Amino acid sequence: MAPHDPPPPDGTPALVDFSVDLTAQEVQRQAQVLAALGPDWDPMEVMRGEEAAYDLLYSGLDEEQQRLYDDLVAAGVLPPRGGGHAAA
Numbered sequence: 001m002a003p004h005d006p007p008p009p010d011g012t013p014a015l016v017d018f019s020v021d022l023t024a025q026e027v028q029r030q031a032q033v034l035a036a037l038g039p040d041w042d043p044m045e046v047m048r049g050e051e052a053a054y055d056l057l058y059s060g061l062d063e064e065q066q067r068l069y070d071d072l073v074a075a076g077v078l079p080p081r082g083g084g085h086a087a088a
Helices: 023-037 043-057 063-074
Strands: none
Touching: none
């Protein structure tokens, strides 16, 4: 609707067509992120490192911590690990 068009007869404000194409900016952002990660970035190694960190985080729990961990897994707050219990 052109800005000089009168508002609709019912008094509601006229709608203005507004669109922004962010495709170019998104491509540039993605290229910058990949450049910052560098050519040696290995996503599978990162995932293995995260899994090892979680294994360490949930290892050696005492009885009360293990009970709380099991409750959180049962509630769906934490994903199950191993046989459904934190690593010993």
